[in-house]
Amino acid sequence: MTRVFSASGDYTDAVLQVVAEIPAGRVMTYGDVAWVFGRPGARAVGMVLRYHGSAVPWWRVIRAGGHPPSGHEAAAREHYEAEGTPLLPAPTPAGYRVDLAKASWSPDRA
DNA sequence: GCTCTGACTATTC
């Protein structure tokens, strides 16, 4: 594995690695990212992105219901529209939600 | 080395 990410632990490296491998137009839920490297730490994944998200496409990592990270919904939407990520209208505060039925991605299918 | 916090998830009221 190419440890191009300097992190405090292997967990951070794993998270950044998976997130960085997500192609444009595709998204993964925090649970899915954690599930990939066998560490069900959905919350920990978010923390890694909060501290090291500056180096990875954090907007491709969303919550289970297809909702973008709290406080970053507007910024995420700009990226989704720019990358052509399938979005769906939803009665959420952001007014939208990611179409997990089409945008759901897995490192196995690549 | 212990404690608090947090970009989460699932369940229940």
Added chain:
DNA sequence: CGAATAGCCAGAG
């Protein structure tokens, strides 16, 4: 459907 509660893991102080 929306708000509240509990459980979970890892990083920072």
